[in-house]
Amino acid sequence: MWTATGSNLSGPAQHLRLTGDGMAAVILDVSLPGADLGGLLLLDTALVLAERRTDARPSSPRRAGSVLWSDRESLRLQGDAPQFPMAVIDFSRTSFPDNAAWHLQISGGLESATMGALLLLVNERNTVTATAFQNAGKPRVVDHIVLSAVYADAARIMLEHALASDDFADGADFPDGSLGATLMSLFDQLFPEQSITDVRLRRERSPALFASDLQAAVKIFEVS
Template sequence: MSRRALPYRIPSEDVVQVDPWDLITDDGHIPMPEALPDWDYQMDLHLRRTVRIDQDRARSQTGLPPEAVLMLAVVWTATGSNLSGPAQHVRLTGSGSAAVSLDVRLRGSDLGGLLLVDTALLLAEHRSEGRPSSPRRAGSVLWSDRSALRLQGDAPQFPMAVIDFGRTSFPDGAAWHLQISGNLESATMGSLLLLVNERNTAVATAFENAGKPRDIDRIVLSAVYADTARTMIEHALSLDEFVDGAEFPAESLGETLTALFDQLFPGRSISDMRLRRHQSPSLFASEMQEAVKIFEVSR
């Protein structure tokens, strides 16, 4: 736990003991890793840990009376979606040692990028009386802990939705469509949307099984990845402001497209690939296939 200079007393570090987060899967549970390279927005996350709190010492060391109500809270933040929210909270009104089981479920559609999971011991209710050095405001942080999980692997990640193309302007028989909107400084999460046609059962099923894909699902997902990467690169090369050395805001569409270009074509210049696409589109298409490693199901 990092120590911060606060205008009130906080308990010693050993007042709260925490187990590492576990990632709960269909096959059981594993310690939460540093990264999930195969994660996608269809994959919800289930996390679990136990926190042990010496309530008596937590109150006495902060100058709080025995009846002061404490709270253990979990809050999540996802850098890729720029979203955050409460995950769980447990009120503590007893005495002695308390073992609290935290069980957190997060929707994959809300996540992306780096997932930060903060666990904190708080003062649950405002106190109008007490020692000058003791916490008084509801929500005062007495202890905190942060864990991080990187969710984005090599593939570009952005929101997706499964819809019936028959009710849209898209061709009924198309399998997917990538929407790109906004300028290069727009937030990535608001600029990209992958739409999957529910009428195409092979593609819709592949995304349903993305957490544990079969070989056929991996082939389908490889094709979708290759096509979306091609669409994104061609969109980038069509924009005059997408040039070598350009800088874009963090989490912006420009930053995402630049990162994808550098990943697919390391050592190549944007001007060179723009010229290749203009002069020899068929060769450019073949180089894209090589860059995305299409149909290499071991990705």
């Protein structure tokens, strides 16, 4: 069985019937559609009893479907950095301001899958921003600057969304691939060795200082 935490989808991978006695080598060859994957890919392998055994000992498995052995492997497909879907659209066909360059949508609770909770929309009418994303693989200096501004703004929106929730607190534990886990990872990356409580108070009491701290944390406009 496979499960993708980013897309919140799962399904059977391969099913083989084993016969005979003694040791046996089994090769599982599985091809999964990339469009269905994201976040953390979990691969669960299980050996189950295919049919009911009427002659089994009282302490032995006897019911069909009984799990005799299981193993789980995980593969992070997207790294530890916050990643989410994006789309380039014409803002004039939406409710967003025609001249806005980008918009980050956040929906769902902190337990929601990141891939379904975040969406970065880029306005195709803003050619400077749209071109920067097209050149993201080999960005020019101007592209670096634009992408840095987008990252800084996205980080600000995400952290403000997190700090506005009482559930986002020191010691909170969120499922892998969830929005809460992504926001916690981003917080730890930008504010290492600082508590959520302290940063939340700083944002509430001095929003301008919080904004400056965030600019420094994301290293805005630094071109490596």
